[in-house]
Amino acid sequence: MLINQTNQINGSDHSAHEAYYRRVSLPAGDVHVYAGDELFGAMGAKVFEMANNNLQIPNIRYMSYTPDVHVGVGTCIGTTAVWETESAFVSPSIVGSDIGCGMRVHLTNLKAENLRDVKLRRQLVKAIEKRVPTENQTRGRFSDIRLERVVAKGLHGLPGKYVPDAYTPRQATSLTRVESSGFLLDEDYLSRFPDRIWHRAHRQLGTLGGGNHFVELQAIEIEESSREIAKQWGLFDGQIAVMIHSGSRAWGGAVNQYCGSEVAKAMRQGGWGTADPKLLFAPLHSEAGKAYVHLMYSALNFAVVNRHLIAYAIREACKETFGAKFEMSTLYDLMHNYAWEEKREGESLFVHRKGATRALPPGHPDNPKAYAATGHPALIPGSMGTASYLMVGAPGGAANHYSICHGAGRVRSRNATKQLVKVEEFSQAMRIGREDEIVVNHRSLEAILDESPQAYKDIDQIIASVVGAGLASVVAKCRPLAAIKGV
């Protein structure tokens, strides 16, 4: 494929940032790539073939890759794709398979020294695992929660006991500190799902899921240049944070399955298509497009509530371990797989993010009230055994529709990792057997070998690219002390 590159951001005065940006011209259009030389050089031809297919979707206005980009189904993970709402197409492939997948961070009143004892970390991991099911087969819990209310209204559909401060306006932090606590949808679309899907999804409320999903206990290290923002967010050095990475579980899967065939049918009728039969898209205002958007919103609602219930269970486990003095507040809940409308200077855009995190700068009007002055926290997970990051958007992010990376980004497939990496190497990366061991819930690391850090790019390089490109800055680094993984 013929590829031309330039590296001038919007032709403006971003010269200091140009080492981390390239506009790559492909036959079907341009993809804007944010990455340093080494990460850019490591991007395979397949990543650009996928871009060339995605750029053939009618009326697309902008497409970009973050430095952690890697091949996915139909569309790469690390994609931002933008249309004007009026003439938009919506693509289930660009949203991706785990609709609403994202991060949540809670701040605790614990300090790193409270978790210095490896036995205590093990005890805590066990207590959390008891309340946050990490296996697929779980019994029905939360019998007081109505799933039809949850998928229709998000956090607003939960009984008050799960959102204790939601109804006292002066302290309504848990709702305002969530990217969106409820997506509005036409509930008629929900009647399309059979009973077995409702039952399975209800059983899965508050469960972690497999793959890269996790709960981690981390110690916060504030970036010197960000002390003021860190203070306003309530962070302190050595503070223990709880980071949760999970998504919409089987509910989102059912949405993809049902809508996928409807969208494929609409594509045949409309005569649309690309070289990749797995790249699905339909006009936003068509029947198939509308059905997908409404049901995608139901999966976003499920995902937000799922992370919220995982946090609720973790709070219970920590209270059991540390007593009633334990406190845990919400820092933020932020997705990286979704599509929705965003306003830009009076214009309405339809923005898809797949493995891309929105990071708004200070003062941007779309920030929630609690973060209007600082910009909202952008929550970026590292791979197992490596640090995660709390970041904040920079004004330069406007050039990329405020999208930054969503993590380290896979560098080799799950199968290739299992062939290449030895359990012993994974064990060393987790410092197993040492006093500073990162405690993992699994008795054997073998079951999660495909999640070893060797399967991922270097998160520090990814972060350096995002910062270097002027999209965001680091507020704090979060070092892992314990991890709970599903399978």
Add this chain to the structure above:
DNA sequence: ATGTGC
């Protein structure tokens, strides 16, 4: 990432 079917 996921449930389902081989």
